Amino acid sequence: MGIVHNIKNMPLARKLGAFVALSEIEHTVLEGLHKRRRTFCAGRDLVHQGQSGQAAYILVSGWACSYKILMNGHRQIVDFQIPGDFLGLRSVLLKLSDHSVEPISDIEVTEVNVSDLLEAFAETPRLAAAVLWAVSRDEAMVVEHLVDIGRRNAAERMAHFLLELGARLSLVGLGSKAGYACPLSQYLLADALGLSSIHVNRVLRKLRETGMLTFREGYVAFDNYEQLIEFAEFDPVYLDQAGPLLP
Template identity: 40%
Template sequence: MIRKLESIFTLSEDERHALQTLPMQVVAIKTDQAIVREGDSPSRACLILSGFACTYKVTAQGKRQIVSFNLPGDLPDLQSLHLTVLDNSISTISPCSVGFIQHEDLRDICERYPRLTAAFWRETLIDAAIFREWVLNVGRRDAYTRMAHVLCELLTRLRAVGLVEDHACDLPITQGEFADAIGVSTVHVNRVLQQLRADGLIELTGDRLKVPDWDRLKEAGEFDPTYLHLESNQAAA
């Protein structure tokens, strides 16, 4: 969490220490398990410590739309600190270690360290920016561009928390989950990934992604990292 916040906000030593000593209940959660559900009124926020999760909505017909992938360091339901009822669900998509932080402890640390309030506010604003970019991605880009864009975003966000090495990272996301994220069928996702491979833009081995040509993948995905509002130049690396 500290690494994630420091990618978007400059923290003091006292603020880092306060975050390190924040009371937290750590729980191991298996793949495809709910962390919180739409309609819940939680008294705590969840922090993804390891593993991947997703935020999603479901139609009346049971079709799922993933609206963001949640990576280590993310607080995907931070809005529950101020919104009484959740309007989305969050589920694991790989085995996860999740830290649950009581709302009262978050409110206390924000009162004692007002700049952390600003850091958390910036975090939620960037979440909103990601949602806007995803609306554009699903609504106006073709499937090839959508997939390239999502892969660029994931690599950039993982790099910001130190989980990318030489343009390669673990990516435990299934083709079905990518389909729910970019709004196409699983079969179409498979075709798009095969085309990205054939074009020399990605290499996928199991759950491992490597990007041989970062500039070309960014171009293919129309990816401009401005909406991630990172404080460093990691997005351009």
């Protein structure tokens, strides 16, 4: 029972639990996916754009970012990953990875490959549906970002982005309406939001001065959560974490 208790507190189990009420069997199968533990240092890519035969990982602790190098050499951050997220799941399903993944902090992961997933799906098809849900939710986030461009100004985009991260972190027990620990530098924020780092600095100052949000010393504090939500027009429905759909 000790093992089962442990897995229930793991970020991926907490996250998938938002879609499927996981049974003991499903927790045990999830536990089985957490066998090959590995650690990676900050800055050392673990998934490589354009390469084949990549493994996928479940992020257990720490933060990572997925990015693409554009033809002009610039880097576009597609998304950040937090505990409970898959890293490079697309890379293990597609023959060549369409993106790279870099740890932002030192991270702890467990490695999974296609046959691990197939075995887990064979044992419990509900888990397959839950993983499909997680991938669909990731897609919904990218769609939201795509639609976002040109619809919100820099301050609104920053506010929306930090609220989205807060909601995702809350789901896995790493954030609240008060705020969350956040290792992202202004350079990373700039690469993700398509802003210069000077612009990022100016926008964060503006949000602080209006009393809505303070991002300082690795901590995002929501100083006025309700006002911030209104300002960013943040509607978290696309994150779909209001409780399990499948009983």
